[in-house]
Amino acid sequence: MDASVQPWTIARRKPDPWLARLFDWKPFLVALCMLPTAGLLLVFLTYPLGLGIWLAFTDATIGQPGHFIGLANFISLFHDPIFWLAVFNTIFYTAVATVGKFGLGLWLALLLNNHLPFKAFLRAIVLLPWIVPTVLSAIAFWWIYDPQFSIISYVLVDVLHLRKTYIDFLGTPWHARWSLIAANVWRGIPFVAICLLAGLQTISPSLYEAALLDGATPWQRFRRITVPLLMPILAVVLTLSVLFTFSDFQLVYAITRGGPFNTTHLMATLAFQRAIPGTQLGEGAAIAVSMIPFLIAATLLSYFALGRRKWQQGGAND
Amino acid sequence: MTSFTRRESLALGAAAIGAAALPPNGARAAEEVPAADVAPPEYKIEKGATLRVLRPAKFIEADEVFFRANTKKFSEQTGIPVRVDFVSWEDLRPQTAVTSNTGAGPDIIIGFSADPQIYAEKLVDMTDLADYLGKKYGGWFDLAVLYGTKWKTNKWISIPMGGGTGPTVYRISWLKQAGYDRIPDDLDGFLALCRKLKEIGHPCGFSLGHAIGDANGFCYWALWSHGGYLVDENGKVAIDSKETIQALKYVKEIYPTMIPGTLAWNDSGNNKAYAAGDIALTFNGVSIYYVLKNSPDPRLKAIAEDTNHQTVPFGTSTRRPQSSLVVNAMLFRHTKYPNAAKEYLRFMMEAPQYGPWLSNCLGYWSNPLKAYGKMAFWAADPKLAPYAVGMDTEYYDGYKGPVTPASSAVSANYTVVDMFAAVATGNTTPESAAKQAAQQVERYYKS
Numbered sequence: 001m002d003a004s005v006q007p008w009t010i011a012r013r014k015p016d017p018w019l020a021r022l023f024d025w026k027p028f029l030v031a032l033c034m035l036p037t038a039g040l041l042l043v044f045l046t047y048p049l050g051l052g053i054w055l056a057f058t059d060a061t062i063g064q065p066g067h068f069i070g071l072a073n074f075i076s077l078f079h080d081p082i083f084w085l086a087v088f089n090t091i092f093y094t095a096v097a098t099v100g101k102f103g104l105g106l107w108l109a110l111l112l113n114n115h116l117p118f119k120a121f122l123r124a125i126v127l128l129p130w131i132v133p134t135v136l137s138a139i140a141f142w143w144i145y146d147p148q149f150s151i152i153s154y155v156l157v158d159v160l161h162l163r164k165t166y167i168d169f170l171g172t173p174w175h176a177r178w179s180l181i182a183a184n185v186w187r188g189i190p191f192v193a194i195c196l197l198a199g200l201q202t203i204s205p206s207l208y209e210a211a212l213l214d215g216a217t218p219w220q221r222f223r224r225i226t227v228p229l230l231m232p233i234l235a236v237v238l239t240l241s242v243l244f245t246f247s248d249f250q251l252v253y254a255i256t257r258g259g260p261f262n263t264t265h266l267m268a269t270l271a272f273q274r275a276i277p278g279t280q281l282g283e284g285a286a287i288a289v290s291m292i293p294f295l296i297a298a299t300l301l302s303y304f305a306l307g308r309r310k311w312q313q314g315g316a317n318d
Numbered sequence: 319m320t321s322f323t324r325r326e327s328l329a330l331g332a333a334a335i336g337a338a339a340l341p342p343n344g345a346r347a348a349e350e351v352p353a354a355d356v357a358p359p360e361y362k363i364e365k366g367a368t369l370r371v372l373r374p375a376k377f378i379e380a381d382e383v384f385f386r387a388n389t390k391k392f393s394e395q396t397g398i399p400v401r402v403d404f405v406s407w408e409d410l411r412p413q414t415a416v417t418s419n420t421g422a423g424p425d426i427i428i429g430f431s432a433d434p435q436i437y438a439e440k441l442v443d444m445t446d447l448a449d450y451l452g453k454k455y456g457g458w459f460d461l462a463v464l465y466g467t468k469w470k471t472n473k474w475i476s477i478p479m480g481g482g483t484g485p486t487v488y489r490i491s492w493l494k495q496a497g498y499d500r501i502p503d504d505l506d507g508f509l510a511l512c513r514k515l516k517e518i519g520h521p522c523g524f525s526l527g528h529a530i531g532d533a534n535g536f537c538y539w540a541l542w543s544h545g546g547y548l549v550d551e552n553g554k555v556a557i558d559s560k561e562t563i564q565a566l567k568y569v570k571e572i573y574p575t576m577i578p579g580t581l582a583w584n585d586s587g588n589n590k591a592y593a594a595g596d597i598a599l600t601f602n603g604v605s606i607y608y609v610l611k612n613s614p615d616p617r618l619k620a621i622a623e624d625t626n627h628q629t630v631p632f633g634t635s636t637r638r639p640q641s642s643l644v645v646n647a648m649l650f651r652h653t654k655y656p657n658a659a660k661e662y663l664r665f666m667m668e669a670p671q672y673g674p675w676l677s678n679c680l681g682y683w684s685n686p687l688k689a690y691g692k693m694a695f696w697a698a699d700p701k702l703a704p705y706a707v708g709m710d711t712e713y714y715d716g717y718k719g720p721v722t723p724a725s726s727a728v729s730a731n732y733t734v735v736d737m738f739a740a741v742a743t744g745n746t747t748p749e750s751a752a753k754q755a756a757q758q759v760e761r762y763y764k765s
Contacts, residue, residue: 061723063415063436076761081754147579148591170527170582172743257528260581261736261745276412277530277730279723280762 055285062279073286082262083287086270091294093181093266094245100185101241105192110226112193113200123194130190138254141183145169145255170256173263180264183251188244192237199233200226239302246295267291343680343695347673350693356454358664359446367658368399372413373428374645375404378608380678388671395665398658417650425653426663431465431644431714434476435721438468441475442649442656444663448474451667455687459709462686465644469720476649477663480676480683481642483708484535484601486628489621492520492598501599505543505568505633512575512599520598523576523591525583526739531643532585533735534715536601539640540565540738542713543633548728548759549719555763557734558756566741566748573742581739593618601630604681604705629704641713642684684708724762733758 022028056073060066077083112123129137144151146169153166169179203226211221249268252258258265258273265273267287275284344350371389376382382404389400403424405413410429417423418437434441448466452458458466462478486501493499496514512522525532541547546561573580577597580587588600593610600606610622630640649659665671667687676685677695681702685691691706716725728734737755740746746754 062411063418063723065419080758080761082758145582146590147582147587148577148594148596166578168579168582171579172581173745176582256582257584259528259732259736259739260526260743261740262732273731274727276408278727278762279411279730280727 052285053289055281056289057286058282060281060285062276062281066282069282073283074290077283077286077290082265083270083290085262086265086267086287087290089177089264090246090266090268090291092177093184093248094242094298097181097184097188097245098238098242100181101188101192101245102238104185105189106196108189108193109196109200110222112197123197126193127190129187130194134187134250135254137187138183138251141179141186141251142255145179147171170264171260173260176256176260176264180252180255183255184245184248187251188241191244192241195233195237196230199230203229235302235305239299242298242302243295246298247291344674344677344693347677347693348669351669351673351689352456352692353454353669353689354456356450359450359660361657361661361664363396363398363658363661364655367655369401369426369653369655369659369662370424371400371402371426371428371662372410372417372424373402373404374410374430375406377605378679378682380680381675381682384675384678388666388675389662391671392662392665396658396661398655398662400662414648421650421652424650425655425659426647426649428479428645428647429476430726431646432716432721432723432726434465434646434648435469436723437648437650438475440651442651442653442660444474444477444649444660445472447660447664448477450664451477451687454689455667455669456689457687459686459688459707460712461642461644461709461714464712464714464721465646466686469722476646477667478644478646478686478709479667480679480686481644481709482531482603482682483640483642483684483705484532484603485630485640485704485708486599487592487602487606488599488626488628489520490624490626492518495520496598501628501631503631505631508631509568509571509575512572515598516575521575521577522572522599523580523583523588523597524572524600525580525585525587526573526735526742527581527583527587528732528735529583529585529587530730530732532583532588532600532602533732533739534729535640537569537734537738538713538715539601539630540569541734542639542717543631543635544568545634547717548725548734549716549763551718553719553722553724553763555756555759557737557759558752562737562752562755563748566738566751569738569742570744570748581743593621595621604702607701608680608682626701627704629707637713638707638711639713641711641715641717642708644686644709645683681705681708719763727762728759731758731762 055066057068057070058066059069059072108126112119112126116122143149147166150166150169152169153163156163157166168175170176207225207229208221211225216224247268248266249272252264252266252269253272256264258269262270267290271284271287271291273284274280274287278284373385376385386402389402392398393400407430410427411433413423414427414429414433414437417427418440421440444466448458458478461481466474466476466478468475488501492515493501493511496511496518498511498514502508502511515521524536526536527533541557541562544561544565546557546559546565548555548557550556577591583591588597588602589606589609591597592600592602592606604627607622607625607627610618610625613619613622629638632639647663649656649663653659666675669690672690673693676683676690677693680695680699682705684705684707686709696702696706714721714725715729716722719725733755737751741748741751
């Protein structure tokens with residue numbers, strides 16, 4: 001202990017008028033309280049994003065800082081057939097996988113919304129594919145799709161004798177695309193299902209009872225009650241799901257690395273391949289930046305098309 | 319090139335292979351290796367020197383065990399503490415870049431093939447040490463000179479420590495069944511062998527997927543063995559040539575003889591298929607043999623018995639048309655203890671240390687210094703012979719052009735692999751594939 005510590009005395013400290021006034025000043029206090037959050041966002045969100053965008057306009061490589069080269073990366077990508085192939089793959093992958101996830105996810109949500117035995121347990125089980133780290137499920141699918149050791153091929157060929165040859169899941173462009181989409185749908189269903197289930201449970205049962213009394217068929221109840229009331233949450237889930245799928249990386253990178261001959265490359269995997277193993281940081285960043293307009297468009301579309309209907313604000317639907 | 323395949327040693331459950339199970343090779347390395355009587359350069363070790371070394375992670379246990387043991391021996395003899403960090407292969411290049419840009423961090427980084435060329439300006443001149451080692455141990459192999467020196471100069475900027483190569487790996491009994499005692503050295507003969515193997519139900523298999531080591535290894539072999547090359551001496555793109563088109567047509571002939579699904583193979587694809595007895599022939603690093611031989615499973619041990627290696631067919635080339643993934647020790651100028659660092663590298667490359675490291679890796683690393691090819695373990699297991707000459711080649715990624723990061727970028731983007739894969743599967747004609755590949759290569763070789 002410091003010997004100079006004074007014994008504690010109750011003394012009236014003179015309030016520091018300058019400091020006290022500063023802390024009483026609301027704008028300052030607000031700014032001060034927001035500082036930690038703002039700092040975190042700036043350091044971990046804005047800075048990397050800003051740096052990524054800046055790199056897209058430079059010829060940086062790993063080891064060389066690079067110089068500003070304007071739009072040269074984008075012009076070069078515009079003439080690169082592999083980039084356009086990746087754009088096509090990404091859009092196709094996102095569109096098909098999203099439709100699949102929503103169709104099956106909604107179905108699953110409706111099933112889980114019924115009274116079932118072991119309801120809580122079943123709902124927990126359903127979440128499993130979503131909880132398992134992507135890389136682990138990717139490795140599982142990689143084995144499932146293996147040209148020599150696939151369990152599916154084994155069952156079809158050696159157990160059931162339905163086929164003569166093993167299926168080449170990842171060796172031809174369209175097989176590989178569909179295989180990856182299937183893996184992505186499997187992974188994405190729980191997220192959609194659980195979110196929509198939450199939405200379904202907010203719908204008052206009295207509406208269904210009223211419809212039942214009016215003699216509505218199950219389809220009519222679904223079409224006229226469930227769908228409209230689910231629409232707001234559907235818009236949010238759809239937006240999130242599209243964003244996740246569009247920027248998917250791990251599944252493709254772990255299973256095919258973009259092969260065969262780039263037919264499964266997504267923009268995210270191509271960006272990584274060019275930037276890190278290929279050392280062309282600037283070009284990789286340019287591919288990543290090229291994803292932004294697509295993501296904004298997808299967000300706006302699902303937000304405005306589904307989330308801003310007049311009836312949601314109490315008006316009539318038109 | 320093929321060294322990435324060692325990751326499969328994990329896939330095949332190599333966890334069982336502990337250091338204890340390893341044969342005590344190379345204990346007498348100092349006697350086995352013919353060394354000339356050359357006085358070592360005298361490095362005045364700085365006071366209070368400490369060293370940090372960064373190197374690629376091991377894929378076989380012995381690599382790390384003996385590297386650490388040698389380092390410990392150095393610390394004990396000199397009193398210089400040395401910290402060695404093993405980082406995953408993907409992380410090594412970014413970490414090297416950060417070290418170079420910030421001028422801080424490890425003193426020595428053991429990086430891959432062309433990396434020293436990227437940082438040439440920031441590296442300590444190693445000519446004295448390289449000259450000494452070369453003189454003492456029978457000279458450096460061509461590939462070591464190529465990657466160790468600054469392009470087109472005699473100035474050494476790194477010390478090559480080893481290379482990973484991928485010769486043919488084949489089943490002796492199945493080759494016999496097909497009527498062969500060895501792999502034919504000519505291209506037609508090799509194709510005939512592949513056809514014969516397919517006929518007897520034990521096909522070959524070479525990755526044409528996005529397998530960084532195996533697929534590039536096979537496709538560059540096909541290219542070089544036909545006399546094709548990526549760029550000419552001045553770095554001008556030369557892939558769109560009649561030799562390339564011949565190579566493409568050749569692989570298109572081989573493709574139907576392979577086991578189906580090689581387009582889906584990553585670097586462990588051929589290892590798994592080979593260990594399962596699905597293929598009779600492939601190109602690979604020593605990992606397949608190493609894992610099988612050290613396996614406790616008698617079934618796998620039997621496959622190891624029936625396995626042999628041979629250098630890849632030369633085709634039209636006069637030198638072995640295959641490269642190695644070389645690891646080079648770079649000493650950065652920001653180090654405070656350059657003399658201690660050089661002394662450390664000298665120590666690690668001398669026979670009493672390098673010998674046990676090399677020999678216990680059983681061909682995982684090919685030696686850059688010729689004299690180490692005389693070690694007893696190479697003769698004790700003649701199956702390892704092709705790995706002893708892994709760095710005896712003039713071929714490298716980006717052959718015949720300058721050694722630059724561009725060639726690494728081409729390999730990392732699978733440009734050559736995709737060209738072969740698209741033609742082999744009949745998705746493109748050889749002519750248009752070569753043209754497209756040339757356009758892609760141009761992207762990285764643009765000045």
